[in-house]
Amino acid sequence: AQSVTQLDSHVSVSEGTPVLLRCNYSSSYSPSLFWYVQHPNKGLQLLLKYTSAATLVKGINGFEAEFKKSETSFHLTKPSAHMSDAAEYFCVVSDPSGTYKYIFGTGTRLKVLA
Amino acid sequence: DTAVSQTPKYLVTQMGNDKSIKCEQNLGHDTMYWYKQDSKKFLKIMFSYNNKELIINETVPNRFSPKSPDKAHLNLHINSLELGDSAVYFCASSQVRLAGLEQYFGPGTRLTVT
Numbered sequence: 001a002q003s004v005t006q007l008d009s010h011v012s013v014s015e016g017t018p019v020l021l022r023c024n025y026s027s028s029y030s031p032s033l034f035w036y037v038q039h040p041n042k043g044l045q046l047l048l049k050y051t052s053a054a055t056l057v058k059g060i061n062g063f064e065a066e067f068k069k070s071e072t073s074f075h076l077t078k079p080s081a082h083m084s085d086a087a088e089y090f091c092v093v094s095d096p097s098g099t100y101k102y103i104f105g106t107g108t109r110l111k112v113l114a
Numbered sequence: 115d116t117a118v119s120q121t122p123k124y125l126v127t128q129m130g131n132d133k134s135i136k137c138e139q140n141l142g143h144d145t146m147y148w149y150k151q152d153s154k155k156f157l158k159i160m161f162s163y164n165n166k167e168l169i170i171n172e173t174v175p176n177r178f179s180p181k182s183p184d185k186a187h188l189n190l191h192i193n194s195l196e197l198g199d200s201a202v203y204f205c206a207s208s209q210v211r212l213a214g215l216e217q218y219f220g221p222g223t224r225l226t227v228t
Contacts, residue, residue: 032214038155043118043204044219051214088155094214101147101170102217104157 002027002093006105014113019063019078021108023091026072032094033074034102035065039087047089050074061085086112117141118220120205126226127195135190135223137205144210145169146188147217148180151202163188164210192225200227 007022025031035047048059055067065076074091091105118139127133139146147170148160161180162170168180177193192199202224206217 034216036219041222043221044206046216046218049214049216090157100208100215101159101162102149102157103159107155107157 002029002031002095002097002103004033004091004093004103004105006089006091006108008108009106010109010111012111012113013081015083016080019076019081019085019110021076021089021091021110023074023076023105024072025074025091025093027093027096029096032096033065033067034092034094035059035063035074035076036090036092037087038090038107044090047076081110081112083112083114086110118205118207118218120203120220120223122223123221124224124226126228128228129195129197131195132191132193133195133225134192135203135205135225137188137190137220139186139205139207139218139220141207141209141218143207143218144185145208146182146185147206147208148188148190149204149206149219151204151222153201157204161188161190195225195227197227200225 003026005024033050036044048057050067058064063078089108092102121136145164147162151157163182166182179191182188202222204222205220208215208217
């Protein structure tokens with residue numbers, strides 16, 4: 001069965017410092033992985049996705065993630081945090097067994113300090 | 115030009131009532147989904163329709179009944195509402211049912227049952 005684990009429920013960084021949000025996955029197949037962001041009282045917006053092409057994936061707003069099969073990880077990074085990055089971030093794996101449903105991690109709340 | 119829209123945005127109702135949430139997508143997508151986000155921000159798939167056919171029906175009480183009148187609409191009807199149904203419900207759509215395709219989310223409907 002597919003699953004994702006987000007290792008930190010809360011992360012705090014200072015504005016202008018790097019961001020690292022950690023995600024590990026479990027999948028019997030070659031996974032499709034996504035990062036979504038949810039700002040307060042908003043819907044979810046796709047940041048980036050990995051679908052077995054390049055292992056380093058660039059997304060919107062300066063975010064990127066690296067797929068590491070040996071570590072079963074898909075960590076999200078950004079070189080310099082901005083106040084507007086404060087939000088909830090979800091790592092997602094797509095179940096390839098036929099339904100392709102999303103399986104969500106439990107989320108990481110990113111706080112950016114001025 | 116909202117891609118995935120939901121109505122209403124907020125819904126406050128009493129236990130035992132029946133309510134509906136509507137979802138519409140103007141992206142021309144074939145597949146639509148309903149997710150439930152609980153108070154801890156955890157997101158879980160409830161239902162999915164592909165070309166008006168039910169393809170995912172997770173372990174959801176049968177008080178919840180999705181209806182897809184056409185490819186662009188997926189409504190959620192809830193009978194005999196309970197306190198535990200309080201949550202944010204998200205509708206989403208994807209172009210087709212394939213691994214690696216992103217889902218587009220609506221803004222959510224916050225349901226409060228008193």
